[in-house]
Amino acid sequence: MSIRNLDFLFDPASVAVIGATDRERSVGATVWRNLRAGGFKGPVWAVNKRLRELDGQPVFARVAQLPEAPQLAVICTPPASVPQLVAELGARGTRAAVVMTAGLDRDTRHAMLEAARPYLLRILGPNCIGLLTPRLGLNASFAHVDALPGELALVSQSGALMTSMLDWSRANGVGFSHFVSLGEGADVDFGDMLDFLASDARTRAILLYIESISAPRKFMSAARAAARNKPVIVVKAGRSSAGQAAAASHTGALAGSDLVFDAAIARAGMLRVSTLQELFIAAETLSRFRGRRGEELVIVTNGGGAGVMAADAAADAGVKLSRLADATVERLDALLPPNWSHGNPVDLIGDAPVERYVATLEALAADPAQPALLFIHAPTAIVPSGEIAQALVPLLKRLPPRLLSCWMGQGAVAEARQRFHDAGLPVFDTPEQAVRAFALGVDYARNQAQLMEAPPAAPARPVADTARARALVQQALAAGREMLTEPEAKAVLTACGIPVAATTSTAPDPDAAAEAAQRIGFPVVLKVLSLQITHKSDVGGVVLDLNSALEVREAAAAMLQRVRTRRPDALILGFSVQQMVKRSHARELIVGTTIDPLFGPVVLFGHGGTAVEVLADRAVGLPPLNEPLARSLVGRTRVSKLLGAWRDTSAVDHQALYGVLVTVSQLLADVPEIAELDINPLIASPDGVVALDARIRASSACPAGEANFAIRPYPTRLVETVDWRGRALTLRPIRPEDEAQHLEFLSRVSAEDIRMRVFYSRRSIERSELARLTQIDYAREMAFVVTEPNPAGGEFTLGVARAVADPDNEEAEFGVLVRSDLKGSGLGMLLMEKLVAYLKGQGTRRIVAVVLEENAAMRGLGKRLGFSEGPPDRADGTRRIWMDL
Numbered sequence: 113m114s115i116r117n118l119d120f121l122f123d124p125a126s127v128a129v130i131g132a133t134d135r136e137r138s139v140g141a142t143v144w145r146n147l148r149a150g151g152f153k154g155p156v157w158a159v160n161k162r163l164r165e166l167d168g169q170p171v172f173a174r175v176a177q178l179p180e181a182p183q184l185a186v187i188c189t190p191p192a193s194v195p196q197l198v199a200e201l202g203a204r205g206t207r208a209a210v211v212m213t214a215g216l217d218r219d220t221r222h223a224m225l226e227a228a229r230p231y232l233l234r235i236l237g238p239n240c241i242g243l244l245t246p247r248l249g250l251n252a253s254f255a256h257v258d259a260l261p262g263e264l265a266l267v268s269q270s271g272a273l274m275t276s277m278l279d280w281s282r283a284n285g286v287g288f289s290h291f292v293s294l295g296e297g298a299d300v301d302f303g304d305m306l307d308f309l310a311s312d313a314r315t316r317a318i319l320l321y322i323e324s325i326s327a328p329r330k331f332m333s334a335a336r337a338a339a340r341n342k343p344v345i346v347v348k349a350g351r352s353s354a355g356q357a358a359a360a361s362h363t364g365a366l367a368g369s370d371l372v373f374d375a376a377i378a379r380a381g382m383l384r385v386s387t388l389q390e391l392f393i394a395a396e397t398l399s400r401f402r403g404r405r406g407e408e409l410v411i412v413t414n415g416g417g418a419g420v421m422a423a424d425a426a427a428d429a430g431v432k433l434s435r436l437a438d439a440t441v442e443r444l445d446a447l448l449p450p451n452w453s454h455g456n457p458v459d460l461i462g463d464a465p466v467e468r469y470v471a472t473l474e475a476l477a478a479d480p481a482q483p484a485l486l487f488i489h490a491p492t493a494i495v496p497s498g499e500i501a502q503a504l505v506p507l508l509k510r511l512p513p514r515l516l517s518c519w520m521g522q523g524a525v526a527e528a529r530q531r532f533h534d535a536g537l538p539v540f541d542t543p544e545q546a547v548r549a550f551a552l553g554v555d556y557a558r559n560q561a562q563l564m565e566a567p568p569a570a571p572a573r574p575v576a577d578t579a580r581a582r583a584l585v586q587q588a589l590a591a592g593r594e595m596l597t598e599p600e601a602k603a604v605l606t607a608c609g610i611p612v613a614a615t616t617s618t619a620p621d622p623d624a625a626a627e628a629a630q631r632i633g634f635p636v637v638l639k640v641l642s643l644q645i646t647h648k649s650d651v652g653g654v655v656l657d658l659n660s661a662l663e664v665r666e667a668a669a670a671m672l673q674r675v676r677t678r679r680p681d682a683l684i685l686g687f688s689v690q691q692m693v694k695r696s697h698a699r700e701l702i703v704g705t706t707i708d709p710l711f712g713p714v715v716l717f718g719h720g721g722t723a724v725e726v727l728a729d730r731a732v733g734l735p736p737l738n739e740p741l742a743r744s745l746v747g748r749t750r751v752s753k754l755l756g757a758w759r760d761t762s763a764v765d766h767q768a769l770y771g772v773l774v775t776v777s778q779l780l781a782d783v784p785e786i787a788e789l790d791i792n793p794l795i796a797s798p799d800g801v802v803a804l805d806a807r808i809r810a811s812s813a814c815p816a817g818e819a820n821f822a823i824r825p826y827p828t829r830l831v832e833t834v835d836w837r838g839r840a841l842t843l844r845p846i847r848p849e850d851e852a853q854h855l856e857f858l859s860r861v862s863a864e865d866i867r868m869r870v871f872y873s874r875r876s877i878e879r880s881e882l883a884r885l886t887q888i889d890y891a892r893e894m895a896f897v898v899t900e901p902n903p904a905g906g907e908f909t910l911g912v913a914r915a916v917a918d919p920d921n922e923e924a925e926f927g928v929l930v931r932s933d934l935k936g937s938g939l940g941m942l943l944m945e946k947l948v949a950y951l952k953g954q955g956t957r958r959i960v961a962v963v964l965e966e967n968a969a970m971r972g973l974g975k976r977l978g979f980s981e982g983p984p985d986r987a988d989g990t991r992r993i994w995m996d997l
Contacts (some may be wrong), residue, residue, distance in 0.1 A: 115163075115233045115307045116301070116920045120208035122245055122290060122308070124184035125154045127252060128206075130175070131188035132158035132166055137936035137989045141211055143242065151249030151260055170395045172904050174200075181205030186252050193218045194238070195223035202231030211237035211251055212294075212836070216923055221298055228299065232377055240295025241271040246288055247314065253293065261476040262287020263314060265744040267305045267323040268347070269294050269892050275464035277367035277388065287393060289315040292497060303330040303464035309602040310338035317343040317395040325428060328710050332380055332822045334893040338561055340884060343398035343556065346377055346384045364459060370707045375732045376822060378803040379686070383564025390552065397516070397538050398556055406483040407554045408434035409547070410476060411457035415463050417923045418520060419457030422488060422543035429551040433457070434476040434483045443475040463494050466503045471508060474514075487517045488543055491524035501528035505535045516597070518546040558744070564848060564887045566740050578782045580607040585785045585810045594787070594809050597645045598688045604783075608775050612692040615640055620684045622668035628689040635692035638802075640675050643873065644682035646807060651678045651721070657692055691822065693795055693802055697762050699754055700793040702730070703772055705780055707787055712820040713780045717773060719751040720793035736825040737777035742770040755796065764796040772801055781825065784817025785810045824891040830950065836942065839900060843946055845913065848887045854901075855882055857909035862932040868967045869929050885914075892917055896946050898939055910934055913943035915959065923958045924951050928970070940973050948977065960994040 125145060131140040140160075147156050148167065150259050156169075157178055163171040172178050175185075175197065181204040187197055191213055195874060201209060209228075216224065216238050228235055236243060242253030246261035259279050266288060268274045274293045281288070289312065292305060302325060309318050318338060325331050348370070377384045385394050394480045411429055413419040426433055433456045436444075441454065447468065452461040458476070460468055476485060487504075491497050497519060503837025508515055516538045519525035532539045540546035550850035581604045587594045596604070614632055618624040620641075629636045640653035648654050652674040655667040668687055700720035708714050710735060733741060744751050746769065757763040772794065780786060788809040795802050818825055831844040846854070858866075860879060888895055895914040899907040911930035917923070928946060930939045951959055963970045964982050974981070975991045982992040 115304060115918070115923075116232055117207040118304065118308045118490065119591055120183045120206075121210070121236060122243065122250075123236055123248065124182070124208065124250070126157070126180070126182045126771060127152065127154065127184045127250075128157040128159055128175070128178060128182035128189065129185065129186045130159045130201075132160055132163075132171070133188075134163065134166055138188075139254050143186055143188055143212065143252065143791045145257070146251040146253060146258070150244075150251035152251070156177075156907060173643075175204055176200065178204070178982065183208065184252065185209040187211045187213060189213060189247075191238075192218050192315070193226045195220060198224050198235070199227035202228060202233045206233060207231065209236070210240065211235055211298075212240060212242060212254065212988045213237070214239040216296075221296075223632075225298060231422050234487050236292070236298040237295040238298060239271075241274050241293035241742075243286070243293065244291040246291075253291075257282055260285065260287035260292045261288065263316040263399075264288050264310045264319055264392075265290040265292070265293045265312070265315040265582075266321070267302065267309075267316070268321040269297070269322055273321055280388070281392075297326060301331075303327055303334040306331070306334035306344065308336040309493055310334075310341050315342065317345065317399045317627055319391050319395060320344065320346045321349070321391075322346055323349045325710060328376075328712070329824075329891070332376065332711075333824070333889055335382055335893060336563060336889045337378040337821070339560070341701050343395065344380075344382040345390060345391055345398070346382055347386070348373055348377075348384060359744050364757065367707075371730075371732050372711055372714050375734055376711050378559045379562050379823060381560045383552060383559060385552065390548070392560060393540070393545060394556070396540075397553050406434075407557075408432045409484040409486055409550055410434050410436070410483060411486045411488065412460065412472060413457055413490075414460045414462055414469075414474065414492070415488070416453070416459050416490045417489040417666075418490055418518075418543055419453070419459055422486060422518075423457060424545055425544040425547035429547055431547060431551050431554065433507060433614040437479055437481070437798070440476065440479050445473065447471045452843075455854070462490075462492055465765045466495055466500055469500050470507055473504065477507075477514075477668050477862045481930075483514075486518065486543075486546055486550065486552075488517060488518045488520065488546070489525070489528070490520045496527075497521075498527035498531065501828070503530040504539070505531055508537055516540065516546050519545050528625050554935045562741060562744060564772060564883055565738060575608040576609050576778070576782070581779065582785070585783055585808065589785060589810050589812050593643060594811065594955065595646070597643070597685070597807040598639065598806060601675065601789075601808040602803065603810060605803055605806055608779055610772055610775055610803055611793070611801060612806070613693050615638075615737060616689050617685075618687050618689060619985045620667040620672060622672070625668040625687040625689055626665040629658065629664045630661055632689060636664065637690040637692050638671065639688040639690065639805075640671055641685040641688050642675070642679070643685070644683045645675070645679060651675050665757045681702040684987045690804070693804060695795060695797040695799055695802075697764070698795050698797040699751065699764055701751065701796055702790065703776055703794050704790040704792065705776060705788065707815040707820075711822040713816045715745070715777055717745050718749050734822050735777040736821065736823070737774050739767075740775075745773060746770070749885075754828075761800040763802045765798060768800045769794075769796050780816045781818045781821070784814035784820070785812065786809040787815045816980060824889070826925045827882050827890055832894075835897075836898075836938070836944065842899045842907070843908070843942065844894060845890065846886055846888065846897050846898070849884075850897065850909065851882055851886045853907055854897075854911050854912075856887050857912070857931060860931050860933065861929060865929070865932050865935070868964060868970065869927060880892055894947065894950055896943055896950070898943055905981045913947040915947055915956075917951075917954070917956055921954065921956050923960050924956045926959050926961050928973070935969065940969075944973065944977055948995070948997070956997055958994055958996050960992065962992050965991050966990045975995065 132144040133140040135141055158166045158171045161173050166170055185201050185206050187209055194213055242256055244251050244253055244257045244259045251258050255275050255278055259278055272292050309315050384395055385391050412420055412424045434905045436456055449461050456566050517527045517532050518540045525874050529539050555813050584600055584604050597619045599615055602615055605612050616628050618628045635657050638655045639648055658664045702720040704716040713735055715735055716730055716732045729750045731745055733745040755764045790807040791803045793817050827845055834841050834843050860862055893916045894911055897912045898910045902908045913928040915924040915926040926939050928943055979993045979995045982989045
């Protein structure tokens with residue numbers, strides 16, 4: 113149901129407290145008192161069968177006796193009474209309720225939801241503290257203090273944390289647009305809250321305290337949509353150690369780990385922080401400092417000690433201090449005393465007058481390539497801090513948002529802090545806090561870059577024999593086996609185009625192994641084949657660098673004896689004989705996949721080797737992957753630093769490595785039976801990559817596949833070629849890669865046509881808006897473009913039709929735009945027919961648009977398609993058109 117009727121929850125005109133009472137220290141009494149004391153302007157009614165009056169107000173025995181249906185009901189009654197109360201409220205006309213009652217069993221909870229369903233009555237809770245909307249004076253909670261009004265929204269699953277946060281926020285002057293306790297989240301969940309708050313003009317940042325997520329795909333879709341509009345910052349409880357469960361592969365041990373949650377947060381463009389203090393630091397930074405440049409920092413200070421503290425903090429946080437450009441140093445030489453630091457940090461010297469501060473920051477800002485600035489000031493008796501702030505604010509307000517500030521001290525810098533805060537400049541108490549804030553901003557920018565990627569499930573790569581790969585997996589399942597043999601697993605990789613070392617299998621006979629080795633050519637690797645033995649090295653089932661048939665024969669005989677002693681339960685099927693791969697400047701890596709119980713298929717990359725080595729350095733990402741996402745995944749590991757060139761060591765073939773990650777991502781989409789996969793080791797060198805070993809576990813439950821991805825991939829199935837007036841055109845969903853050609857398309861649409869589309873004339877488009885138009889979440893939005901090949905081998909965009917559905921999929925608002933020189937050619941009809949058919953298939957109930965009264969072309973197209981028209985709105989000259997689907 114998503115955001116349907118949530119406005120009654122957060123902006124009600126009237127409230128009823130069911131279970132309001134005079135019993136001290138009870139939930140009903142506290143909620144009643146909080147609502148009455150909060151300054152809420154609307155009527156507040158009490159419902160209680162025992163009382164006739166409460167604090168001088170009449171009390172109603174039943175919901176039916178209330179003067180009118182309350183827009184919001186707060187229920188504080190025993191569990192058994194809740195379903196019937198919800199049914200009565202719904203029948204009366206109430207559309208939102210906060211159920212504070214704890215202890216609802218599964219049946220009672222189900223009955224409550226069923227009672228609400230016919231009326232679309234939204235429920236917050238049960239077992240929650242309630243909600244606060246300070247600007248309305250709405251305190252529908254049993255919290256011990258009220259919240260200050262502000263522009264942050266906090267949503268928490270923990271009631272205890274919520275009350276602690278209220279205490280902290282009041283002491284620190286932090287205000288909120290909304291303060292929400294989800295409780296058990298039976299109806300309203302994190303996805304709903306993200307959808308609602310994303311479009312709330314009074315909320316500039318969203319803060320989440322998460323213990324668990326119940327609907328991951330809904331959560332990811334809502335999070336990605338919200339994170340495009342404003343910062344979303346998360347504290348996640350329950351960090352767990354990875355690999356606690358036994359699994360058939362090193363990657364499989366990561367299922368359900370905190371590492372996967374980190375990957376989901378990053379891919380959704382949100383920011384995860386570790387502490388509640390960081391939650392507010394990040395909110396302050398991201399909402400006031402979204403124009404941050406690069407990942408390096410310049411520190412400016414009036415005290416050498418403060419600069420050293422900041423530099424140490426930067427080193428600890430992995431933040432690089434920028435080298436000052438020669439031209440910048442020359443400018444500073446002319447402004448500063450001879451004994452200035454001549455580097456970064458820039459030390460202004462303690463006796464600096466106001467003019468030196470202004471001139472220095474102007475000089476640093478004069479370099480457009482200069483990264484972000486951290487200004488640190490310690491109070492002195494020479495120049496009052498307030499005067500420095502007063503002089504700097506006009507300058508800093510003219511500059512792009514690239515400065516953070518730290519005013520060290522208390523009373524002596526209070527005025528300066530306030531001036532900077534009022535000017536919208538980020539202010540921190542200590543150098544360490546400011547540097548940490550910058551580091552969080554760097555992480556956030558990286559996550560935002562991932563958010564903008566929307567790759568296909570099957571990107572354009574060398575054609576894989578998908579049918580062969582899936583047949584091999586299904587063949588094992590048909591034989592009653594979950595584990596594929598090593599040769600079978602390598603055959604799957606070969607079918608996908610991943611290079612593997614030449615491998616053959618033999619019977620458990622030393623002579624047969626020696627003969628196979630002679631056919632392959634020496635040196636070889638000998639491995640035991642057993643479905644019961646996953647990690648062969650653990651039982652002595654691998655011998656490397658065998659250079660003759662005699663060595664192979666002796667190694668095979670010894671291996672049989674060793675394995676039978678250590679694993680007498682294991683059935684030995686034979687030996688795997690593999691070409692020994694020796695490459696210079698090679699690195700051992702791991703690429704794998706597993707199924708996370710919450711977020712579905714995930715891809716792992718890291719340092720290859722034993723389980724200990726893998727767990728010490730690995731990163732995971734959510735499919736689908738493209739090359740930029742694969743590059744980001746690799747870059748999050750320490751081993752990535754060993755993949756580049758260094759002295760006499762050549763860099764590995766990065767493109768081949770990224771190709772393996774993208775191919776494995778595609779394999780998860782194409783072969784849904786894959787439950788776990790390990791390529792360990794994957795050898796990467798300047799000559800390419802090669803898989804030396806592979807494990808695959810299959811499942812007939814089909815846990816992989818595009819349908820189980822947490823992020824909906826590019827819908828390749830919707831791409832089609834159409835013949836239009838003898839010209840072969842492509843009709844397809846828009847892609848992130850279309851940004852440049854979409855800008856070219858818009859340049860060929862006249863200003864008047866743009867005005868007809870967006871109701872005002874435009875001469876330019878911001879890059880951020882262009883990204884929003886091309887980098888869409890296909891789970892809730894669709895834009896079809898019609899394109900034609902251009903002489904340069906690319907495409908021209910000729911037109912676009914776009915629809916954005918509400919989170920409930922009740923209505924989708926659409927727009928269509930065709931290149932001005934092609935108006936009236938039928939392209940608009942072509943695009944709209946494709947869009948309407950798609951929305952019907954998605955179950956959307958109605959498609960709507962608001963058009964200018966004078967837009968005869970759009971109104972005419974709507975009539976030909978069967979749209980209905982509403983009456984004109986004389987206030988703005990528009991008319992609503994719609995079609996029921």
